[in-house]
Amino acid sequence: MRIGELAARAGTTTRTLRYYETRGLLPARRGGNGYRTYDEDDLRLLRQIKTLQDFGFDLEETRPFVECLRSGHQEGDSCPASLAVYRKKLAELDALIGELSAVREQVGAQLVRAEAALPGGPEPRCELHGKGEGR
Template structure:
């Protein structure tokens, strides 16, 4: 299949496919007699795997072990230890991020509780911020 067909089947763009090829994720396409790139079902599978992994939160570079695993003939891109390690690493990064966000949220909840405990009244200083933000943004648990 030509590059446009592969792009259509995988839901991406020809530009992205050329980029994947330049990055070594998608092998150099075979060329037809007239110079068109020629892809097969294995290429479609690689592109679909790359897109699914990116949709799951992995970077393009993170997809390399999965692509290598598929190219080695495995049934799934995460049949190899290096791929599983990418999952573990990214989960640890996400967990760290969630922990930091949880601490930020707890700090904001405490600040809000302190402010509300003082029963803030009308203020002569008006920034217009409160009027521009929907009320649910000020709730403790939206």
């Protein structure tokens, strides 16, 4: 298939495909007429990249998964390098969750402090507030 068809089937643009080619993630094969040619394996590579990017992986982090597929594995995450990237990403996510939890606790404490400082005490809470019922 040609680049336009691959882009359409992968849900991306030809510009993105050319960029992946320059980064070495997508093979640069040319037919006798000079046009880029692609096959179903290339579509699998692109789907793997897109899935990982949807999960928050940056483009370089997808490389081990792409290389795993290129080496003949059925799944891009069946190689040790791919598993290492998963482990690293999970550690990053755990750290972010910890940071967000700490910030949430601080904001909650500030809210309690601010409510306690209101004249007449804290604002009464409405059971329906925040459940889509409006104010």
